[in-house]
Amino acid sequence: IAGITQAPTSQILAAGRRMTLRCTQDMRHNAMYWYRQDLGLGLRLIHYSNTAGTTGKGEVPDGYSVSRANTDDFPLTLASAVPSQTSVYFCASSASGGDVNTEAFFGQGTRLTVV
């Protein structure tokens, strides 16, 4: 059982380039999330999706976009990367979102460096 998988695990990206971080889960979870984690700060929500076909903005959405065409996949795109987007990105999923308190399961993370 894979759970939730992110790709790539790490990436060095030139500023101004476009980049898509991939996230796939096989748990049939309705809700999926993208967080960034920076030293000294808590996990910050970028975008979320409570169910396939819907997405919402989190705390720090600027410069990022997401899509949720199906239950399993939730890619995160940086349209034009900037150095401040250097971070560790975690994708997560939970059985329900928006109305039920359930634990979140995390992918292994993508370490992105924008130079």
Add this chain to the structure above:
Amino acid sequence: GQNIDQPTEMTATEGAIVQINCTYQTSGFNGLFWYQQHAGEAPTFLSYNVLDGLEEKGRFSSFLSRSKGYSYLLLKELQMKDSASYLCAVMDSNYQLIWGAGTKLIIKP
């Protein structure tokens, strides 16, 4: 604004007991979670509290007081593998998780 506070770093001795505190101010409350995160790895779920009181799970226990906006995670019989960061997160009225910055726990022999 919404805020989760927890100590940045704590040190404890192998075999001892340590209590990691978390205070919160959020718009609404739908439960409090504790996660463990080893360096370079993903967070993993430890506990969930939505009612006041103590939840015990093996060597780990979590306590909640909603009236005080306060929780703690209690780790007993510390082992070296417990060296990790411990993240406190509160689910707000919109069912979104608000995360603390985490407490780095260092275990010494």
